[in-house]
Amino acid sequence: MHRKTVRSEIKDFEPYTSGLSIAEIKKRYNLSTVIKMGSNENPLGTSPLVQKEIQRQADYCFRYPRPGSPELTKALSTHLGISQECIVIGNGSDELIDLLLRVKARPGLDNVVIFEPSFSLYRLQAKLCGLEIRKVPLNSDFSFAWDSLLKQTDQNTALVFLTNPDNPSGYATSKQQILKFSQKLPENCFLVLDEAYIDFTQDQDRFSPLSSDQYSEESKIVILRTFSKMYGLAGLRLGYGIMPAWLSDFLLRVKLPFSVNMLAEKAGLAALKDKEFFQLTKQTVLQERYYLHHEMEKLSCKVFSSQANFLMFQPPIEAKHVFESLLAKGIIIRPLQSYGLPKYLRVSVGNKQENRLFISSLEEVLHDKI
Numbered sequence: 001m002h003r004k005t006v007r008s009e010i011k012d013f014e015p016y017t018s019g020l021s022i023a024e025i026k027k028r029y030n031l032s033t034v035i036k037m038g039s040n041e042n043p044l045g046t047s048p049l050v051q052k053e054i055q056r057q058a059d060y061c062f063r064y065p066r067p068g069s070p071e072l073t074k075a076l077s078t079h080l081g082i083s084q085e086c087i088v089i090g091n092g093s094d095e096l097i098d099l100l101l102r103v104k105a106r107p108g109l110d111n112v113v114i115f116e117p118s119f120s121l122y123r124l125q126a127k128l129c130g131l132e133i134r135k136v137p138l139n140s141d142f143s144f145a146w147d148s149l150l151k152q153t154d155q156n157t158a159l160v161f162l163t164n165p166d167n168p169s170g171y172a173t174s175k176q177q178i179l180k181f182s183q184k185l186p187e188n189c190f191l192v193l194d195e196a197y198i199d200f201t202q203d204q205d206r207f208s209p210l211s212s213d214q215y216s217e218e219s220k221i222v223i224l225r226t227f228s229k230m231y232g233l234a235g236l237r238l239g240y241g242i243m244p245a246w247l248s249d250f251l252l253r254v255k256l257p258f259s260v261n262m263l264a265e266k267a268g269l270a271a272l273k274d275k276e277f278f279q280l281t282k283q284t285v286l287q288e289r290y291y292l293h294h295e296m297e298k299l300s301c302k303v304f305s306s307q308a309n310f311l312m313f314q315p316p317i318e319a320k321h322v323f324e325s326l327l328a329k330g331i332i333i334r335p336l337q338s339y340g341l342p343k344y345l346r347v348s349v350g351n352k353q354e355n356r357l358f359i360s361s362l363e364e365v366l367h368d369k370i
């Protein structure tokens, strides 16, 4: 047997680049405290209700979970006002991206259309599936280039991926724009609308088509959401998709039966119940996003308006130097080379204390250099 016998798509496959971990950086710089503002995690940690529920469920880890996570599907159906048949729960929304590609797009025949830059998993999983990937540049201000996006689609376009609010810029478009675009798509094409950050928008009704009556069984939109950000369950892996019932039926048939574990399902149920934690997270992120934006501007950074729980910015000196200097001070943010944006950085909105520490450290780094 030989390496050469591996599928050609796999040979030059670049794995997903994730944010750095706290443990890694503590060890590398011999630091006792490190803060992580690199992966858009919840600034308040894990909901206390979720923590209690996980402790309560510890006795039952020897049991298999139920395929399809029916309890959580039902709770989400009530929570969203969407029929249960239209909801698929996955091991993070990552799993749904993968399932949609494998169910809908025909290897060697179909294409998927994405913006450049965009969340890398769309192109990585599409490549693994043997699909043609068509990349469309964003406008120079990081807004969406709708006409160019539409121009790249044809009868063999299976899926168009769109992140709203967008990662890494934080830009968000209106639901009217999304609906208008989806109606122009070729007959067999779905718009996959990744709403990982929708909970952090100023006014969700302005941005998500789910809240309007226009979302229906005939919809050409598949919506993806996650428990990783607002609900603080990134480590448990839980996300879901909302789509026409015929499509969700296929996804559930081919999905690995136990990909969503029992603790994740129970934690999701508890997270939906913890309205106080949701509100407190939202209030913290919106207030602190404003604080960070203005403080970074005062430090001569170019900061992009964001509807998400992170801010993209261009520092007045080399981004790589800023990233590395912050790292040495125990602050992890996100460099954007993997998005093809070496001049920019992304910082997640942390809690009050973290944000103030970030600003004072950034000030030191910039002053040391200027």
Ligand SMILES: *Cc1c(COP(=O)(O)O)cnc(C)c1O
Residues within 6 Å of the ligand: 040, 091, 092, 093, 094, 095, 119, 163, 167, 194, 196, 225, 226, 227, 228, 234, 237, 238, 239
């Ligand atoms: C964080 C993020 C997700 C969430 O992924 P999970 O697998 O649910 O943790 C999805 N899409 C984008 C664009 C993200 O940034």
